[in-house]
Amino acid sequence: MVSKDQYTLYFERISKRVDVKRIHTSKAKTLAFGTDASFYRLIPKMVIDSKSIEEASFLVSEAHKLGLPVTFRAAGTSLSGQAITDSILILTANHWKDHEIIDNGEKIKLQPGVIGARANTYLKPYQRKIGPDPASINSAMIGGIAANNASGMCCGTAQNSYNTVADMRIVFYDGTILDTSSTKSIEAFKKKHKDIYDRLSNLIKNTKNNKILSDRIREKFKMKNTTGYSLNALVDYEDPIDVIKHLMIGSEGTLGMIADITYHTVTDHPYKASSLMIFDDIKTACEAVILLKSAPVTAVELMDRASLKSVEDMEGVPDYLSTLSKGASAILVETRSSDKETLTANVDTIIDSVRELKAEIPITFTDDPDEYSKYWKIRKGLFPSVGAIRNLGTTVVIEDVTFPIHHLAEATLDLQELCKTFGYTNAVIFGHALEGNLHFVFTQSFDTDEAINRYKGFMEELAVLVVDKYDGALKAEHGTGRNMAPFVIKEWGETALQLMKDIKNIFDPLHILNPGVILNDDKEAHLKNLKPLPASDPIIDKCIECGFCESSCVSNHLTFSPRQRIVLHREIARLEKEGKKSEARALEKEIEYGFDQTCATDGLCALACPVKIDTGAYVKKLRTNKRQNDKPAQFVAEHMSTATSGSKIGLKLGHTTANLLGDQNMTSLVRTVTSITGSPILWSPQMPKASKFKKIQLKNDINTTLKVVYFSTCINRTFGADKNQKEDQTVYNKIHKLLDKANCDVIYPNQLEKLCCGMAYSSQGYQKAADIATLKLKESLMKASDNGKHPILCDMSPCLYTMKQNLEETGLKIYDITEFTIKYLKDRLTFKPVDKEVAIFSVCSLKKMGLEDSLVEIANLCSTKVYHPETNCCGFAGNKGFNTPELNAHGLRNLKDAIPETVKEGYATSRTCEVGLSMHSGIDFQSITNLIDEATESKSIIKSR
Numbered sequence: 001m002v003s004k005d006q007y008t009l010y011f012e013r014i015s016k017r018v019d020v021k022r023i024h025t026s027k028a029k030t031l032a033f034g035t036d037a038s039f040y041r042l043i044p045k046m047v048i049d050s051k052s053i054e055e056a057s058f059l060v061s062e063a064h065k066l067g068l069p070v071t072f073r074a075a076g077t078s079l080s081g082q083a084i085t086d087s088i089l090i091l092t093a094n095h096w097k098d099h100e101i102i103d104n105g106e107k108i109k110l111q112p113g114v115i116g117a118r119a120n121t122y123l124k125p126y127q128r129k130i131g132p133d134p135a136s137i138n139s140a141m142i143g144g145i146a147a148n149n150a151s152g153m154c155c156g157t158a159q160n161s162y163n164t165v166a167d168m169r170i171v172f173y174d175g176t177i178l179d180t181s182s183t184k185s186i187e188a189f190k191k192k193h194k195d196i197y198d199r200l201s202n203l204i205k206n207t208k209n210n211k212i213l214s215d216r217i218r219e220k221f222k223m224k225n226t227t228g229y230s231l232n233a234l235v236d237y238e239d240p241i242d243v244i245k246h247l248m249i250g251s252e253g254t255l256g257m258i259a260d261i262t263y264h265t266v267t268d269h270p271y272k273a274s275s276l277m278i279f280d281d282i283k284t285a286c287e288a289v290i291l292l293k294s295a296p297v298t299a300v301e302l303m304d305r306a307s308l309k310s311v312e313d314m315e316g317v318p319d320y321l322s323t324l325s326k327g328a329s330a331i332l333v334e335t336r337s338s339d340k341e342t343l344t345a346n347v348d349t350i351i352d353s354v355r356e357l358k359a360e361i362p363i364t365f366t367d368d369p370d371e372y373s374k375y376w377k378i379r380k381g382l383f384p385s386v387g388a389i390r391n392l393g394t395t396v397v398i399e400d401v402t403f404p405i406h407h408l409a410e411a412t413l414d415l416q417e418l419c420k421t422f423g424y425t426n427a428v429i430f431g432h433a434l435e436g437n438l439h440f441v442f443t444q445s446f447d448t449d450e451a452i453n454r455y456k457g458f459m460e461e462l463a464v465l466v467v468d469k470y471d472g473a474l475k476a477e478h479g480t481g482r483n484m485a486p487f488v489i490k491e492w493g494e495t496a497l498q499l500m501k502d503i504k505n506i507f508d509p510l511h512i513l514n515p516g517v518i519l520n521d522d523k524e525a526h527l528k529n530l531k532p533l534p535a536s537d538p539i540i541d542k543c544i545e546c547g548f549c550e551s552s553c554v555s556n557h558l559t560f561s562p563r564q565r566i567v568l569h570r571e572i573a574r575l576e577k578e579g580k581k582s583e584a585r586a587l588e589k590e591i592e593y594g595f596d597q598t599c600a601t602d603g604l605c606a607l608a609c610p611v612k613i614d615t616g617a618y619v620k621k622l623r624t625n626k627r628q629n630d631k632p633a634q635f636v637a638e639h640m641s642t643a644t645s646g647s648k649i650g651l652k653l654g655h656t657t658a659n660l661l662g663d664q665n666m667t668s669l670v671r672t673v674t675s676i677t678g679s680p681i682l683w684s685p686q687m688p689k690a691s692k693f694k695k696i697q698l699k700n701d702i703n704t705t706l707k708v709v710y711f712s713t714c715i716n717r718t719f720g721a722d723k724n725q726k727e728d729q730t731v732y733n734k735i736h737k738l739l740d741k742a743n744c745d746v747i748y749p750n751q752l753e754k755l756c757c758g759m760a761y762s763s764q765g766y767q768k769a770a771d772i773a774t775l776k777l778k779e780s781l782m783k784a785s786d787n788g789k790h791p792i793l794c795d796m797s798p799c800l801y802t803m804k805q806n807l808e809e810t811g812l813k814i815y816d817i818t819e820f821t822i823k824y825l826k827d828r829l830t831f832k833p834v835d836k837e838v839a840i841f842s843v844c845s846l847k848k849m850g851l852e853d854s855l856v857e858i859a860n861l862c863s864t865k866v867y868h869p870e871t872n873c874c875g876f877a878g879n880k881g882f883n884t885p886e887l888n889a890h891g892l893r894n895l896k897d898a899i900p901e902t903v904k905e906g907y908a909t910s911r912t913c914e915v916g917l918s919m920h921s922g923i924d925f926q927s928i929t930n931l932i933d934e935a936t937e938s939k940s941i942i943k944s945r
Contacts, residue, residue, distance in 0.1 A: 061175025080481020112143025131159030623765025
C-alpha cells in the first residue's frame with residue numbers, strides 16, 4: 001500500500017527540477033487531465049506535463065525509488081482504459097512534437113505527441129506515410145498508436161507499428177534510457193542491465209525451443225491480435241534488442257515508455273478510388289469480403305444496417321442511406337495505385353470479383369476526393385455517432401475482435417445474435433473485414449447491479465464465441481487495456497500467460513508501470529472503476545469523451561480542452577445531483593479561468609467532433625446565464641456610434657502617449673492601470689490607429705456596373721492603419737479601390753455608424769444586446785440590398801459568420817472578400833500574380849464557413865509563392881487578444897517557426913486576428929484585400945471613364 005506521505009515526498013523531490021506549474025494536484029486538473037476515451041475512470045494523485053526524455057527519465061526514476069505507480073499518456077483517445085491511473089500520470093503530448101525526416105522520407109522519427117495525421121503531412125512531399133492508419137488518426141498521437149499497436153483500415157498487419165518499426169528510444173522502470181539505433185547506448189544498456197539482457201535471451205531461447213508454444217504464437221499472429229503482449233517478437237527475432245523494441249509495440253506503457261519511434265514509411269499512392277457497396281444482408285456483404293481478399297483492394301470496411309442508420313443524418317452522407325432495406329449492409333472498398341491506368345484496371349477487377357453477388361444499389365467507384373472523403377467520413381464517425389444517440393446516463397462500449405476470414409459471415413451473424421440475446425438491440429457492427437476484424441458498439445448503463453451483471457454475462461459469452469468456437473482474437477487493435485485483461489488467460493492459456501508474466505517481471509520488477517493493464521489477476525477488473533456520465537446540458541450530453549476535439553482547440557495544453565471542460569461540468573452536475581452543492585460551487589470557482597476565460601468559443605471543436613458538439617456554444621450559454629444585468633450592453637448596442645467614437649478617441653490617446661513614452665513603457669503602463677479594475681488590457685506596438693473610415697461615392701459606367709452593398713464592420717470602422725501601414729492600405733480603403741477597379745457601385749446601409757453584427761455581445765453572453773444589434777442590422781441590410789437583390793460585402797470574416805447564422809432566413813446574399821472576389825470580381829479584374837513569397841492564415845470563421853479553400857485560391861491567384869501554415873484558431877477571439885493575451889500567444893506559439901524567414905508579408909481576413917498574427921509571427925499581417933489590390937488591374941473592356 002502506497003501512503004499519502006510518499007506522494008508528498010515525490011512532489012518535493014521532483015519539484016526541485018520540474019516547474020511546479022507543470023505538476024498538477026488539484027481536483028479539477030487531475031480529473032480533467034486524467035480522463036480518457038474509455039468507459040473507466042480513475043483520478044490521478046498527480047499529473048505531470050513532462051517536457052523531455054531526460055525529464056521523463058528523472059520522473060520515472062524517482063517514482064521507482066518510492067515504489068509509486070506511473071502511467072504514460074499522449075492523446076488519451078484509448079478505448080480500453082489503458083491511459084488512466086489513480087497514481088501518477090505523466091503526459092507526453094504538449095512538449096513532445098518533434099519529428100525528423102530520414103533517408104528522403106523512407107523513415108521518419110517521431111516523438112509521442114505528434115498526431116498521426118500530422119506525421120503524414122510531414123511525409124506528403126515524399127509521397128510516403130506511416131503504416132498505421134487508425135480511424136482516430138486525426139486525433140490519436142504516435143505514443144498511443146505505437147504503444148497500442150493500433151492498425152486501422154488500410155494497413156492490416158503488414159504495415160502496423162510492429163512490422164514498420166525501425167528504432168526507438170525507451171525509458172525503463174528505473175529511468176534507464178535505451179536508444180536502439182545507437183551502438184553506444186546498446187552497449188551501455190547491456191552493461192547496466194545485464195540481468196534484463198540475459199533473462200530475455202533465455203526467454204527467447206526457451207520459447208523457440210517450445211515448438212507447441214512457438215507454433216501457437218505464429219498462428220495467433222497471422223491475424224490481427226493485440227491481446228496480451230507481442231509474443232511474436234520472441235519467435236520472429238534472435239537479438240534481444242530487436243525483441244525489446246518489438247515487445248514495446250502494443251505493451252501499453254506496462255514495460256516502458258516509448259520516448260520516440262522511428263518508422264519505416266510506406267508508399268502513399270497518389271491515385272485512389274472508393275466504392276460504398278450495398279448488399280441485401282450481412283451474409284452477402286461478408287461473402288463479398290471473402291471474394292475481394294484476392295482482389296487489388298487496399299481496404300474493405302464492413303458496416304451493418306445499424307451502423308448505416310446511426311450516421312444517415314450526418315451532413316454530406318448519401319441520401320439513399322435512409323431508404324435502404326431492413327437488413328441492408330455495406331462494404332466500403334478502396335483501391336490505390338501509382339498511376340491512373342492501373343487504378344482503372346483495379347476498379348474493373350474489383351467490380352468483376354463481386355459481379356455474381358446481388359447488390360441493392362448498382363456498384364460504382366469514385367476517384368473524386370470530395371466524394372470518397374464523404375464515404376470515409378461515415379466510417380470514421382461510426383463510434384462517436386453511436387455514442388451520440390445513446391440514452392442519457394448510459395456509456396458506450398466498443399470492442400474489437402478477430403475471426404478467421406473464412407468464418408466471417410457466420411461469426412458476424414453469431415455476434416449479432418449474441419448482442420440480441422443480452423438485450424443490446426442498438427448494437428452496431430463494423431470493422432476491417434478484410435482482416436476478419438470486427439468492431440461492435442453498444443450502449444450500456446452501469447448504475448445497477450443488474451446492468452453490470454448483464455455486461456459481465458455478455459463478456460463471458462463473447463469470450464466463448466470468439467475463442468472456443470472460432471479460435472479468434474479477443475482484441476484486434478484497440479489494445480487489451482483493463483476491459484479485456486481478465487480474459488487474456490482464456491485466449492492464450494496458462495503457458496503463454498506465464499510467458500507474459502515473465503516478460504512483465506523482467507521489464508517491471510516492482511510492477512509500477514501502468515499496473516492493472518494487460519495483466520490483471522482480478523477476474524472482475526473490467527467491472528470496476530466505471531465512468532459516470534450524468535446528464536449536464538443538452539448541448540454536451542451527446543459527448544462520449546473521445547477526445548477528437550482536442551487537436552482543434554486553441555486552449556488545449558494551456559488550460560482545458562473541450563473534452564476536459566465537458567468532463568468538469570459533468571462532475572459539477574454529478575455533485576449537484578448527489579446534494580454536494582458546496583463541492584460543486586468550489587469546483588466551479590476553481591475552473592473559472594480555465595473553463596471560461598480561456599475558451600475562445602471559436603467552435604472549431606464542432607468541426608472535429610463527429611456529432612458536432614460546440615463546446616464554445618455551451619460556454620457562451622453559461623455566460624448568458626451568469627449575466628444578471630444586460631442593460632449596459634443593451635445601451636451600447638442602442639448607441640453603437642457613440643461606442644465606436646469613444647474607442648477611436650482611446651486609440652488616438654493611446655498612440656499619442658505611446659509616442660511620448662515609447663512602446664515598452666506604454667505597454668507596462670496600460671497593463672498596470674487596467675489591472676486595478678481586475679481586467680488587465682494588452683497594449684502592443686501592433687495596436688491599430690483610429691480608423692478614418694468615410695463613405696466614398698464611386699462613379700462608374702451605369703450600363704456595366706455591379707451594385708454592391710458594403711457593410712464595414714464596427715471593428716474596421718474603429719481600427720485603422722497599423723504602425724507599418726499608410727491610411728490607404730486599410731481594409732476599407734482597399735475595398736473601395738477594388739470595387740472601383742471592378743466597375744462597381746457602392747451602396748451603404750442606412751445609419752452604418754450605428755450598426756454591428758452582434759458578435760461582440762453574444763460571445764460575452766449579452767444575448768439581448770446581440771438581438772438588438774441583429775435586428776437593426778437586418779432592417780438596414782434588407783433595405784440597402786433591395787430585399788436581397790444586391791450582394792452584400794462584409795469586410796471581416798468573423799462578423800460575416802455571425803451574420804450568416806443570424807440572418808439565414810432572410811435570404812440575403814452575404815460574402816466576405818475571398819468568396820466575393822471569386823464570385824463577382826474574378827471576371828471583372830485582371831490578375832497578375834506578384835513575384836513574392838507570402839503567408840496566409842485561415843481564421844476560424846473561414847474554416848467554419850467552408851471558405852478556407854477560397855482564401856487559398858485567391859492567394860495563389862495573387863502571388864507566385866504562398867505558404868499556408870497548418871493551424872487552428874489564433875486565439876485572439878475578439879477581445880481576448882487584449883485581456884487574455886496568453887491565449888493568443890499559446891495559439892500562435894508555433895507560427896513563427898512554420899513561416900520561412902524569406903516571407904515578409906502575411907494576409908488574413910480578420911482585423912483583430914491580424915493584430916495578434918503580427919505580434920507573434922515576426923511579420924506584418926494585413927487584410928487579404930491588400931494582396932488582391934496589388935495583384936489586379938481593371939479590365940478596360942468593361943471599365944470606362
